[in-house]
Amino acid sequence: MNMLLKTLAAVAAGTVLATNTLAESTTAVSVASPYVTIDNEPPPKLTVNPTPLAAGLAHGIVWIQYRVENVHIVPVFGAAALNVSPRIGHLHVHIDDVPWGWVEANNVNTISVAGLPPGQHKMLVELVDAQHHLFAGCTECRQTVTFTVPEDASHSH
Incomplete structure (x- = not known):
């Protein structure tokens, strides 16, 4: 006993x-749980690393890392998604001021671009809501990074 x-x-x-x-x-x-509504959510924030990962540049691939706060990056779009809590969104990415860009809606924390010619380039990254608008009042939701693809980079990917 x-x-x-x-x-x-x-x-x-x-x-x-x-x-x-x-x-x-x-x-x-x-990190906020997706199972609980958040009252008075803090504003979203985007942080973009200004330096591409060297391992990619050696092969002509640009890998730019990013981090978001107070937003879950998911491929969900439309007006109804604006009322979801915790807040959801995605990224818009533009290279060298071209009039088109693309959507990054997965949360892998790295933007990947291949095939850019050697030389200096500019990437605009925007953190947007489910209707593709910058979050209201978010001063950190739009960031530009400048980088150089080296002349001797191998472009075999």
Whole structure:
């Protein structure tokens, strides 16, 4: 009987430790859960790394990393999606002031562009809502990076 009580006490202590650890680990996560509506969501924010990853440039591929805050990047579009909480959106990407661009709607944190000729280029990245508009009042939702594709880059991809 004494052994059973010791075993039960050990299991109870382990459960308390596991519960405390779980509580601490969930409060340490700073990303909003998609299961809970957020009241007074903080404004969205976009951070674009101004330097392409060197491993890609050596092969003529431009990899620009980015991070978003207070927005989930998903391929969901339309007016009804404007009322979703936590907030959702996607990126618009333009190269060298051409009148067309593309949508990045996956959250892989890296924009990939291949086939650019050697020389200096400019990439405009915009964080937009489900109807393709910049988020209202978001000063960090539009960023431009300038980079150079080296002359000696291998363009075999």
